Amino acid sequence: MYGMDKVEVSIERFKAFEPEEGYFLAFSGGKDSCVIKALADMAEVKYDAHYTVTSVDPPELVQFIKKYHPDVSMDIPRYPDDYKNEKLRGKQITMWNLIPEKKMPPTRIVRYCCATLKEPHGEGRFVVTGVRHAESTKRQKR
Numbered sequence: 001m002y003g004m005d006k007v008e009v010s011i012e013r014f015k016a017f018e019p020e021e022g023y024f025l026a027f028s029g030g031k032d033s034c035v036i037k038a039l040a041d042m043a044e045v046k047y048d049a050h051y052t053v054t055s056v057d058p059p060e061l062v063q064f065i066k067k068y069h070p071d072v073s074m075d076i077p078r079y080p081d082d083y084k085n086e087k088l089r090g091k092q093i094t095m096w097n098l099i100p101e102k103k104m105p106p107t108r109i110v111r112y113c114c115a116t117l118k119e120p121h122g123e124g125r126f127v128v129t130g131v132r133h134a135e136s137t138k139r140q141k142r
Contacts, residue, residue, distance in 0.1 A: 007039070014043035017126070022046030024122035027072050029057075029065045032130030037069065040128070047128070050075050052118045055094035077117055093117060 004012070014023075025040060027033045027049040040047045049072040051065055065072055077093040079085075088097060098116060099105050106113040121127075 007042070010039045011043040014040055014045045018043075018045045019126045021125065022048060024125035024127045025049035026118065026122060026127055026129045027051045027065070027069070028118075028130070029061045029069070030130065034069075034130070036128055036130040037072075048073065050121060052077060052121055053092075054113070054117050055092070055096060075121060077121075 023040060023045065025033070025037055025047050027037060029051060037047075037049055049069070051072050051074055053062075053074055053076045065074075079088045079091055079093055081090050083089045085101070088101075091097070093116060095106075095113060095117075098113060102112055104110065
């Protein structure tokens, strides 16, 4: 892969590690997710893309995804039927019911929202996210 540009390297890696069931693309509608999806298309690998409805994303973002990425699944997270709070069992997990449950809004340090709303999806699958290692020093080390 020496001498190849970053796009070519990314395409080759997508092809080299393609799982039999395809990739699970964690799609947010942001520029990084759009690039990852475009690279998967260019690599012609099997994947399914998923956007998790958080209840706090701007309507313009949801409209953008529906218009330009209609193949992306709109996943609605739900509390399990055996959830400790009977009133929430089977209901959609939203930021508006997470805040009173956690007794505080999410902060820069306490980020329970992503851990609850986005990160559990794709379990058991090869999950691809559009996260740049340059976004933080912690991510650079992973």
